[in-house]
Amino acid sequence: MKRITKAIIPAAGLGTRMLPISAAVCKEMLPIVDIPAICHLVEEAAACGITDILIITNRGKEIMENFFDLSPEYEAALAAKAKYDEIDRLREIANTANVYFLRQKETLGLGHAVGRARSFIGDDPFIVMYGDDVIFSDRPVCGQMMDVYEKYGRPVVAVKPVSPEELSKYSSLKVEPIEGEDRVTYCTDMIEKPKAGEEFSNLSILGRVLLTPDIFDIIDELDPGAGGEYQLTDAIKQIARESGIYALEFEGDRYDLGSKIGFLKANIVKGLEHPETGGELKAFIKKIAEEI
Ligand code: UTP
Numbered sequence: 671m672k673r674i675t676k677a678i679i680p681a682a683g684l685g686t687r688m689l690p691i692s693a694a695v696c697k698e699m700l701p702i703v704d705i706p707a708i709c710h711l712v713e714e715a716a717a718c719g720i721t722d723i724l725i726i727t728n729r730g731k732e733i734m735e736n737f738f739d740l741s742p743e744y745e746a747a748l749a750a751k752a753k754y755d756e757i758d759r760l761r762e763i764a765n766t767a768n769v770y771f772l773r774q775k776e777t778l779g780l781g782h783a784v785g786r787a788r789s790f791i792g793d794d795p796f797i798v799m800y801g802d803d804v805i806f807s808d809r810p811v812c813g814q815m816m817d818v819y820e821k822y823g824r825p826v827v828a829v830k831p832v833s834p835e836e837l838s839k840y841s842s843l844k845v846e847p848i849e850g851e852d853r854v855t856y857c858t859d860m861i862e863k864p865k866a867g868e869e870f871s872n873l874s875i876l877g878r879v880l881l882t883p884d885i886f887d888i889i890d891e892l893d894p895g896a897g898g899e900y901q902l903t904d905a906i907k908q909i910a911r912e913s914g915i916y917a918l919e920f921e922g923d924r925y926d927l928g929s930k931i932g933f934l935k936a937n938i939v940k941g942l943e944h945p946e947t948g949g950e951l952k953a954f955i956k957k958i959a960e961e962i
Pocket of ligand 1: 680681682683684685686687688726774776777778779780782783800801802803928
């Protein structure tokens with residue numbers, strides 16, 4: 671079985687839920703304390719042995735490309751102050767993986783964005799990391815999915831149970847239990863943005879899918895789905911219906927950086943962990959908690 675060394679990060683959405691800021695700074699570059707969201711994704715992938723990452727972008731998102739480059743001006747300024755640890759951190763980010771960029775020229779949906787990556791992927795299995803979904807976990811979710819792929823040799827989707835309101839915004843999966851498995855189920859169908867009564871279960875795909883290259887022929891034939899967009903879920907659904915895939919209830923906490931509340935929560939969680947901000951932030955939260 672081929673090892674997984676490639677990932678795609680679709681980051682070409684308009685981010686309308688994060689307006690007005692997203693009109694000037696794309697949501698994937700919004701900070702979680704001092705690191706942009708997309709950097710967490712690239713570091714998660716690299717930690718699992720992924721060496722080549724294609725970020726799908728669009729107009730106005732050049733700042734992502736600059737971020738993964740070296741920063742000679744900052745390095746010179748930091749060297750003058752003997753701040754060598756900070757220089758090392760900047761270099762570490764620039765060298766995390768081979769990061770490639772490709773434009774999705776029209777914002778036609780997640781399925782369409784992934785379809786642009788066919789020649790980058792070639793014949794290899796790969797992981798799609800949704801550009802605004804950051805997951806904090808002891809073991810990176812990409813690695814958790816790779817384990818399931820190695821065991822079953824079929825596509826794997828990362829899932830969690832979600833509330834009825836969330837289900838109608840995401841997807842709902844039809845799954846069967848597998849003997850001896852706690853967190854892995856066999857998935858034979860799914861629906862994107864189900865209306866009330868159309869749900870299969872409360873399990874929804876959140877943020878990561880591991881796919882095989884046969885998905886590209888299906889994407890090429892897709893019709894527009896929910897919201898008039900080419901939905902990746904509709905393509906994965908065809909594979910699930912024809913030959914089954916696996917759903918992994920991953921370990922970890924996922925934050926939707928495409929939403930205001932997800933952005934705020936992720937910053938509180940990481941702000942509390944950060945050595946520079948943790949103590950003061952904790953005292954501040956306790957103080958305002960008494961007042962609200
Ligand atoms: P979302 O639906 O969360 O992103 O797509 P969006 O369209 O930017 O969100 P809103 O509703 O306008 O706020 C999930 C991921 O897929 C990417 C987005 O950038 C996001 O990371 N995406 C979405 C694309 O790359 N291309 C698309 O055409 C749509």
